[in-house]
Amino acid sequence: MSDDVLRIEGLHTDIAQYHILEGVDLSVPRGAVTMLLGRNGVGKTTTLRTIMGHWAAKSGSITYDGQDITAWPTPARARAGIGFVPEDMGIFTDLTVEENMVLAAASGPLDATRLETVFAAFPPLRTFWKSEAGNLSGGQKQMLSIARAMAEERKLYLIDEPTKGLAPAIVSTMAGALRELKRAGASILLVEQNFAVAKALGDHAAVMDDGRIVWTGAMAELAADAGLQERLMGLSMEVTG
Template sequence: MSDPILSLNNVHTDIAQYHILQGVDLEVPKGQVTMLLGRNGVGKTTTLKTIMGQWTCKSGEISFDGQDMTQMAVSARARAGIGFVPEDMGIFADLTVEENMVLGATSGPMDPKRKEWLLNAFPALGTFWTSEAGNLSGGQKQMLSIARAMAEDRTLYLIDEPTKGLAPAIVSTMAQALRELKAQGASILLVEQNFSVAKALGDTAAVMDEGRVIWTGAMADLATDKDLQERLMGLSMEAH
């Protein structure tokens, strides 16, 4: 396993009166795809939002690329090289696809070669480049959300359930784009309920339950061990 680009050490997060994260320990190796798995409601989305700074870490430490960013502002984390794709997509419906992409390139104009790669990866975005994002289909909006996070080169991408509710053809397009992103040297922390996608993309995996990481290891080991899947998540990947 390579050195971690991101480390969480005993991270606790409260939301209102609820103690959601109860001592999360997690490492994301450089240049790899780490799958964050577990049943609904165990803290996966809260973990991503805590890493991004949208929820405040009550105690513990978050380290990114060797720097303590536990108390860093959201904008500073983005400038440091973290891209975030939320589950709700977070696109600007009244802006065009192009305008959404321009907002994603926070450090300046989008590199023409990167724009070309993204439009090759997500051809529908080129077709609707000047259309308002609110007029896109659900799958096209999800493509835009991911492409916007990729509008400039980032060190780490946090992606929350990108294939949820999407048609197989669109899932395949997204998976290929994420493979290409990894090939460029990016590190990815991916929450995903589609186990076929998790098996295809994941290098390592971390399984959460009740606000903690209860297992870490190679994604391939988890994908081939039905008993382990049942014990950790109460279900078999084979059935999904």
């Protein structure tokens, strides 16, 4: 499995006195979309945040692009090419859309052709380019959060529930943008509750329960097996899909 952009082994993370991750083993193959699934509160967000360095791993290792980044500070991980879109979107609401995008291009000025791609995927961002991001609607904020991740070349994207609470039309816009990212060669680790989106985008799937990965395999396999879904996540996703 040398073609994994990210490999996590035996990852334990505590938050205060709570053990959240209890030995996560996970591989994210290069150039594919890996879905991280599971019920609420099983540690999906904590897994992403530990990869990003927001929480320190108590034990275990995180290998990214052949390097052990377990002890790296967050900015170093970002500079190495990991893009992060948090569940709360992490928009700087006091800044304009433009300023948010300028900041997102950490290594230099904003690239004009990239910007055109962003505008093509998310037309409202062009309209509200000079507006304060805090005044955007929820969907527009989510667009901005993905757009920020696209502002620069990244090898790996960690994206936490990008379609949460969005209207169907915007969900499909999001999905289109993520597909575009993948086509450009990026690897994506995606936490997603909307099974239709997961099914449409995912190549691989990993299911978490109680701070561990309990199943890994092809997304298609999981999507096809309602019984497996029931057993792993306590509900058949076909119902919602």
